[in-house]
Amino acid sequence: MKPPPQGASASRVVLLLAVIVGLVWVAWAAPPTVILKPQTTVKPQVNNQLQTKALKLNLQPVHQMQLHSVLEGRIPEIDWDKVLAPDLVLDKIECFPTNYHLNATTRVRITVHNAGQRPTGLFHLRWKPYPGASWRYTTVNNFTPGMGNGFDFNYNFHSATPEIIAEVDCFDEVGEFNESNNTKHFTPVLAASEKDFAVSDIELIVHVPFVGDVPITKPIVNKPIKIRYTLTYNNHATSDTQPATIKVTVAGQSAPLQSVNIAPNTTVRRSVTMTVNSAGPHSVKVEAINTINEANTSNNSLTRTYTWRTQAHPPYKFEYMAIRHYDQIGGGGNLKWALNEGRRFYWKMRDYGHTCVYWAEDTGVSWRDWAVKEQARCNSSNIVYYAGHGNSGGPWYSSRMYDGGTLKMKISNYRFGKNPSGTLNLRWIVWSACETLYDGVQDSSHVNWDSGSLGLSRWFPTFNGLHQIIGNRSLGWMGQWWDWGAFGIRDTRQRADEFVRRINNGEVNSSAWFLANRHTVWDHIDKGFEAAVLSAIAEGTNYGDERFKTPHPDYVGTPSGFNYEWYRIGSPSW
Amino acid sequence: MQMLTKRSLILMLVVLVVITAAVTFTSAQLMMVPQAKLQLATSYRPPAAPTQQVVYKLTPRFKSQQDVVERARTLGLPSQALSKVKRLPNGFVAEGPKWQYTVDLNKQLESLVSQDLIKGKALQKPFVPDEQLCRQVAEGFIGSKHLVMGGPDEELRYERTNEILRATYWKADGGKASDKPRVLAREIVYCKFVKGVPVTGPGAHVSVMVGDRGEVLAYTSDWMPAVATKTTLPVAKPDTAPTLLRERVSLANQQIPNRKFAVKNVVAKLAKYNLRTVQTRSGDFILVPAFKFEGELEAANREKGPMVTFAPAVSNPSALEAVLKPGSFTLERTPPKVRYQPMLKLKPGLITPTLPAPR
Numbered sequence: 041m042k043p044p045p046q047g048a049s050a051s052r053v054v055l056l057l058a059v060i061v062g063l064v065w066v067a068w069a070a071p072p073t074v075i076l077k078p079q080t081t082v083k084p085q086v087n088n089q090l091q092t093k094a095l096k097l098n099l100q101p102v103h104q105m106q107l108h109s110v111l112e113g114r115i116p117e118i119d120w121d122k123v124l125a126p127d128l129v130l131d132k133i134e135c136f137p138t139n140y141h142l143n144a145t146t147r148v149r150i151t152v153h154n155a156g157q158r159p160t161g162l163f164h165l166r167w168k169p170y171p172g173a174s175w176r177y178t179t180v181n182n183f184t185p186g187m188g189n190g191f192d193f194n195y196n197f198h199s200a201t202p203e204i205i206a207e208v209d210c211f212d213e214v215g216e217f218n219e220s221n222n223t224k225h226f227t228p229v230l231a232a233s234e235k236d237f238a239v240s241d242i243e244l245i246v247h248v249p250f251v252g253d254v255p256i257t258k259p260i261v262n263k264p265i266k267i268r269y270t271l272t273y274n275n276h277a278t279s280d281t282q283p284a285t286i287k288v289t290v291a292g293q294s295a296p297l298q299s300v301n302i303a304p305n306t307t308v309r310r311s312v313t314m315t316v317n318s319a320g321p322h323s324v325k326v327e328a329i330n331t332i333n334e335a336n337t338s339n340n341s342l343t344r345t346y347t348w349r350t351q352a353h354p355p356y357k358f359e360y361m362a363i364r365h366y367d368q369i370g371g372g373g374n375l376k377w378a379l380n381e382g383r384r385f386y387w388k389m390r391d392y393g394h395t396c397v398y399w400a401e402d403t404g405v406s407w408r409d410w411a412v413k414e415q416a417r418c419n420s421s422n423i424v425y426y427a428g429h430g431n432s433g434g435p436w437y438s439s440r441m442y443d444g445g446t447l448k449m450k451i452s453n454y455r456f457g458k459n460p461s462g463t464l465n466l467r468w469i470v471w472s473a474c475e476t477l478y479d480g481v482q483d484s485s486h487v488n489w490d491s492g493s494l495g496l497s498r499w500f501p502t503f504n505g506l507h508q509i510i511g512n513r514s515l516g517w518m519g520q521w522w523d524w525g526a527f528g529i530r531d532t533r534q535r536a537d538e539f540v541r542r543i544n545n546g547e548v549n550s551s552a553w554f555l556a557n558r559h560t561v562w563d564h565i566d567k568g569f570e571a572a573v574l575s576a577i578a579e580g581t582n583y584g585d586e587r588f589k590t591p592h593p594d595y596v597g598t599p600s601g602f603n604y605e606w607y608r609i610g611s612p613s614w
Numbered sequence: 615m616q617m618l619t620k621r622s623l624i625l626m627l628v629v630l631v632v633i634t635a636a637v638t639f640t641s642a643q644l645m646m647v648p649q650a651k652l653q654l655a656t657s658y659r660p661p662a663a664p665t666q667q668v669v670y671k672l673t674p675r676f677k678s679q680q681d682v683v684e685r686a687r688t689l690g691l692p693s694q695a696l697s698k699v700k701r702l703p704n705g706f707v708a709e710g711p712k713w714q715y716t717v718d719l720n721k722q723l724e725s726l727v728s729q730d731l732i733k734g735k736a737l738q739k740p741f742v743p744d745e746q747l748c749r750q751v752a753e754g755f756i757g758s759k760h761l762v763m764g765g766p767d768e769e770l771r772y773e774r775t776n777e778i779l780r781a782t783y784w785k786a787d788g789g790k791a792s793d794k795p796r797v798l799a800r801e802i803v804y805c806k807f808v809k810g811v812p813v814t815g816p817g818a819h820v821s822v823m824v825g826d827r828g829e830v831l832a833y834t835s836d837w838m839p840a841v842a843t844k845t846t847l848p849v850a851k852p853d854t855a856p857t858l859l860r861e862r863v864s865l866a867n868q869q870i871p872n873r874k875f876a877v878k879n880v881v882a883k884l885a886k887y888n889l890r891t892v893q894t895r896s897g898d899f900i901l902v903p904a905f906k907f908e909g910e911l912e913a914a915n916r917e918k919g920p921m922v923t924f925a926p927a928v929s930n931p932s933a934l935e936a937v938l939k940p941g942s943f944t945l946e947r948t949p950p951k952v953r954y955q956p957m958l959k960l961k962p963g964l965i966t967p968t969l970p971a972p973r
Contacts, residue, residue, distance in 0.1 A: 373875040484795055487781040496783070515919075537703070548734035554778065555727065555832075562723055562819065562836060577782070584780070585734035601784040605737075605798070609776045613920040 126156035127217040128163060128183065130208045133226035139336075140202075141231045142276055145194050150206045150224075152180075153188025160184075160214045167206035169195050177210075199277070202228050234276050237284060237302070238339040239326045241270035244346060245311065258581065258593045260351045261319050267295075268311040269326040269342070275304035284328040290314045291322035291348075297329070320596055321347045347579055349593035352467050354544075356422035356588075359398040360385050361405050363428035363437070368403050370439025372429055377532045381427040381472060384533040388540035397421050405440050407448035413455040414504070420459060423468040423588070425536065430473025430511070432494055451498050457505025464505040464594050468549065472535060475614065476511035477572040477604070482614055487604055496574060496604060503576050503599050507583040507591065510553050513570035514612035535560040543588035549573070550584060554607040561609070568610025577601035650863040650876075652856055655883040660852035661905055663887040663927060669845040669937055670767075670808060672817040672838035672891065672899035674722050682706045686715045688759060689726050689833070721816060722899075726833040731825070737778070737798040740826040745775055745800060752802040752822035753958050755830050762820055762957040764806075764839045770820060770957035771812075773805035799825040801832070804958075808840055808889055808901065814924065815891030817899050820957075837957075840901060845937055848929040849903045855885045858925040859907050879912040880921065890924055896940035903927040 129152065136147040150167055154160050160183040166175040178191055204226040209216065216222075243255045245266040259265050267290060273282045282302045288295040295312040302308050316322055327341030362382025366372030379401055386396060397420055400409060409417050418424045429436040433451055441449035458464050479487055480494030490497045499509060535556050542552030550573040557571040575584035578595035584603035586592050676682055683696050686708050695710035705717040714732060716725045730736035742748070749772065756762055762770055779795040806818040817838035825831040850858060859882055867876045890904035905927045912918045928934040 371874060484777060484779055484797075487783075487795055489781075489783045541702070542732070545732075547732040551732050551734065551737075555725070555732070559718070559721075559723060559725060559834070562721065562816075562834070577784075585738070587734070600786065601782060603780060603782050605778065605780045607776065607778045609801075610774060 122215075122217060124157040125215050125217040126154050126158045126160040126183070126185070127221070128160055128208045128214055129153055129155045129218075129221045130206055130224045131188070133167075133204050133206055133224055135204075135226075135228045137231070139229045139231035139234075140197050142234055143196055143198055146197055146228070148193045148195055148204060149190045150193070150208075151188065151190040152183070152208045154183035154185055156217050157185055160209075163209045163213045164211050165191060165206070165208045166210045167193065167204060169197065169202050169204055170199070171203055171205060175210075197228065201277075204228065230277055234274065235278070235334050236272075236274045236336050236339070237282050237328065237334050238272050238274075238336075239269060239286075239328065239342040240272045240307070240339075242324055242326055242342055242344045243268045243270075244324070257346065258579075259316065259346055259348050260593055261348050262315060262317050263351075264313050264315045266311045266313050267324055267326075268309055271300060271302055271308045271310070271328075273302040273304060273306060273308075279304055282334075283330070285330045286310065287325075287327050287329045288312050288314070289323075289325040289327075291316045291318070316348045319348050319350050319594075321345050347596055349579075349596055350464060351593040352422055352591050354589060355393045355395060356389075357397045357420065357465065358385075358389050358394050358423045358425070359396065359409075359418060359421040360425040361400045361409050361428070361435070362426070363402055363405055365402045366429065366438055369405065369437065372436070372438045375428060378427040380533040381536045382425060385425040385427075385470075385536035385540060388537055392540065392544040405437055407437065407441055407443060409437075410435060411448045411450070411453040413453060414458055414460045416454070416456075418456065418469070419466050422465055423470065424466065425470045425472065427472045427532075427536070430471055430476045430516070432475055432478045432498075434476055435471060435473055451502060454502040455504040456502050456509075466505070467507040467591060467594070468588070469506065469509045469511075470539070470553070471509065471511035472516060472532075474512060474516045475514065477509065477513050477574055477606070478614065479513065479604075482514075482612070484608060496602070499574060500599070500602065505594055507576055507586055507594075508549060509574045510549065511572055511574075513572040513606045514568070514614055516569060532560055546587055546589040549586055549588055550575070550605050552588075558607065558609060568608075568612045570606045570608050570612045572604065572606035575603045575605070577603060650860065650867065651879050652860045652863075653879065653881045654856060655881055655909065657883050658885065661855055661885040661887040661927075663849050663852050663903065663905075665849055666846045667849050667889070667903040669843050669847055670840040670889070670901040671843050672722075672840055672901065674838055674899070676705070676717050676719055676722055676724070679706055682708070682715075682717045685717070685724065689713070689715060689761070690759075691715055721836055722838055723836040724834070728825075728829070728831045730829075731799075731823075731831045736825050736829070736831050737780070740796070740798045742797045742800055742825060743828050745802075747828060748775070748800040748824040749802050751824045751828045751830065752804075755822050755833065756804075756820065757956065757958040760956040761833065762804075762835065762837050763955060764837070764957050765841060766955070767809050767842060768840050768957065769807050770804045770837075771807050773803045773819070776801040776803060776821075799823050799831055806837065806840070811887060811889050813840075813889045813891065813901060814904075814906065816893075817891050838899060843900075847903055847933055847937065849887075850905070850927040850929045852885075852887075854929070855905045855907075855925075855927070856882065858905060858927065859885075859923070862907075862923060862925040863911075874913070874915040875917075876914045877911050878914045880909060881911075882907050882909040884908040887927065888924065890926070892938065894938045894940065900937065902934060902937070 131151040131153060134149045134151070136149065140146040148167070148169070150165065152165060162182065163180050165178045165180060168175050176193065183189075205223070206226075207223045209222050244257070244259050245253045245268045246256050247266070248254050253266070267288055269286070269288065271284065271286070275282070281304070284300045284302065286298045286300055288298075293314065295314055298310055298312065300308055300310060323343050323345045325341060325343040360382040362378045363369065364375050364379040366374050382399070382401065386399060390396065398417055400406065408415070426435050434449065434454065437449055441447060456466050456469060477496065478494060479489075479496045480492060481488050488495050538556035538559055539552055542556060543549055553573060554571050557569070561569070573584065575582070575586070576595065576599035577583065578599040579597065581592045581595060582603060583592055584605060676685070679699060682705070683699055686696055686699070687693075691708055691710040691713055695708045699706050699708045702716070704721075705719045708715045710729075712729055714727045714729060716727070717723070728736055743751070764770070777797050778799040778801075780798050781795040801821050801823040803819060803821040806813040817836055820835040820837050821833070822830060823832035859880065863877045863880055884907065886906045888904045888906045889901040891899050892902055893899055903926070904924045907921065907923050907925065909921045910918060911921045926934055
């Protein structure tokens with residue numbers, strides 16, 4: 041065998057290389073070829089759902105993977121029987137009621153549906169309430185594509201740690217497209233009443249000597265008040281102690297945090313003392329600021345709103361005005377006992393330690409005593425006593441009611457309570473005078489609140505913090521002028537005397553006024569009269585049962601109502 | 615010149631006299647008490663009155679603290695309260711857990727008031743029985759304890775009922791539903807009658823206040839037993855009653871500085887014979903004859919008003935003046951305590967009358 045020539049060998053190597061390069065080029069540059077074998081069997085109605093299923097099987101369009109397949113030497117195929125198979129899906133497990141109670145019937149609902157393209161045929165569903173419990177089975181005949189159902193089971197949970205496990209097609213009777221969505225776990229939530237921490241109550245407490253702690257609803261400004269809150273922890277399932285950190289906030293101010301541990305099914309009361317220094321509505325908020333492991337956290341804080349108020353207290357500032365000599369101030373029947381009554385009020389109030397800030401008699405009186413509005417002198421005192429003539433417009437000062445030719449002493453010019461700087465002073469007005477609380481009705485059949493100029497509502501706008509107007513419905517009695525010189529005991533000083541004694545004895549103002557009048561005119565009731573009291577009702581407080589010595593806290597807004605009490609004695613006249 | 619001066623002096627004298635006369639006349643007019651015109655209404659009848667009236671002396675019951683304590687014990691105050699009786703300017707006060715008992719020595723007025731009333735608890739949710747039942751409760755209260763004792767000439771009669779009422783206005787309903795007053799308490803008032811004649815003035819009245827479900831809230835009395843004296847007063851004739859009334863009004867007009875308010879017209883509608891309490895110069899209370907007038911008054915400024923007034927019905931004013939002097943009359947006899955008898959005796963069932971259930 042002859043050895044090949046040198047030139048011929050080189051030519052063969054070059055040719056071989058050219059063939060290889062050519063083959064590589066052909067392989068790389070040739071147009072893509074669809075090589076999916078069942079291409080002709082793909083139905084035109086294959087929808088997006090199928091494509092989605094195909095993607096789930098890691099199938100990709102051939103043109104994207106051809107090179108890779110060629111390089112790998114494998115050609116993937118889709119199992120269309122599987123793609124179009126039924127698919128049982130266990131959607132959800134629910135409990136009714138949502139939060140279960142121990143040892144009470146709870147309905148467990150397991151919802152299943154067929155997400156596949158073909159019917160399922162017969163299959164079984166099973167579930168158990170606890171991981172260690174035995175299975176409970178249910179047979180289902182058939183689910184057509186898209187069909188679903190909720191299966192209900194009743195069960196009494198007896199432990200606080202249930203975990204429901206459910207499985208559909210538990211015997212693998214259905215050849216499913218996806219076998220991984222047949223099982224679900226669900227942890228039912230114990231009802232809040234079974235395991236629940238709560239701030240259940242807030243109370244405002246004052247300590248009354250010899251009585252103890254008394255809950256109140258009307259806290260007083262600048263007086264320390266105990267805020268007592270109640271925490272409850274219900275847990276019938278476990279015996280864990282519940283820790284909580286409590287924050288109390290009043291009127292925007294927070295008390296130091298308090299730590300509390302509560303044993304199951306117990307109530308704990310804690311309190312914190314705080315002081316509020318501004319009148320008006322303020323919220324009291326008690327909240328647990330740490331995380332509480334329980335079902336219901338919405339009751340872990342409680343907010344209540346209370347209205348803080350000012351409160352008058354003895355000793356008081358007082359004034360009196362009295363007119364005997366009406367002939368010196370423009371006319372009117374003189375009243376023999378008026379000055380004595382006013383002065384007796386003065387001396388008695390002094391005896392009880394109160395302070396007189398102003399008084400005026402006869403020519404000393406002025407419209408400024410009662411008008412105009414907050415500027416009136418009466419608004420400098422806590423209680424003002426007037427003895428003299430009166431009518432349905434209040435005290436009657438004859439010509440002293442006028443400033444020049446202008447009538448100053450009229451109801452529209454009266455605002456009783458606060459002084460010009462907004463400080464509430466005047467709580468009680470006593471008008472020992474005729475008809476100041478006359479309502480136009482002369483019997484006991486009804487009360488005229490709104491009708492005409494004599495309706496008692498004429499006085500409503502004057503209550504600018506004022507608690508009570510104490511006066512007369514009928515003609516008052518101060519010794520009728522045509523009785524002068526008549527026999528009998530008729531010293532109406534005793535009215536002021538007894539009234540002051542009674543109110544300082546802690547008696548109710550209205551009763552004190554009624555009894556004082558009754559006893560003063562005890563032996564002279566032939567004429568008769570009606571002592572009356574008009575009291576505000578505001579913010580849940582009825583000032584009609586108020587006591588001078590321990591008055592109700594002041595109201596902040598305007599009265600929502602009024603009480604009118606009167607004592608009809610004998611046959612009154614008007 | 616001399617004549618001229620003389621004439622001038624005479625003229626001046628005349629002028630002076632005229633001026634003086636004018637001033638005097640004007641002053642006299644100003645000083646003159648206006649006379650009231652008296653009219654008798656068609657309903658007016660002369661009061662039926664005896665010709666002579668025995669003067670009764672009222673016997674004060676309270677003179678010392680001991681009297682007050684004894685009385686408080688009778689009324690049921692506990693001994694602890696009796697040991698703490700406080701002095702008042704005119705009397706005493708004892709505070710018990712249920713009652714407050716006060717006595718005014720000047721007026722001889724005793725007042726037993728429920729603590730519930732004076733503390734404001736009694737009038738909260740009242741259901742007050744009707745007037746008839748309240749009267750039964752009142753008479754049961756007085757009768758059971760024999761609180762009112764008196765002589766054979768006296769008796770206690772129902773006079774009137776006073777009431778404490780309340781109405782409440784709510785702004786929310788505009789007061790529409792709240793104008794009906796509610797009776798919180800009824801005070802039954804009794805009056806002394808002596809031989810059938812009503813007595814007015816101190817020493818003559820007793821009252822019981824009845825509240826929720828018939829509870830007694832207060833007992834008040836200035837009752838003083840009346841003892842006949844040997845003194846008698848001549849009673850004014852009934853047909854002189856209008857004259858006495860006119861004198862009474864005239865006396866009142868004298869004391870009214872402002873003539874605008876002097877009584878100008880009097881219409882007398884009713885006149886009754888009464889016994890009236892007066893105080894003698896020595897401070898004793900006695901009963902004297904009086905006419906009680908009811909009617910209308912009209913002042914000089916045309917203001918009108920009701921009139922209830924009394925006039926001493928004594929034909930000889932000096933006789934009245936005489937009995938008012940200290941020691942001017944003598945007691946007929948000293949009344950022994952056993953002589954007094956209950957003015958209201960307990961009737962069966964009065965203490966706990968059958969009350970309707972609260973509504």
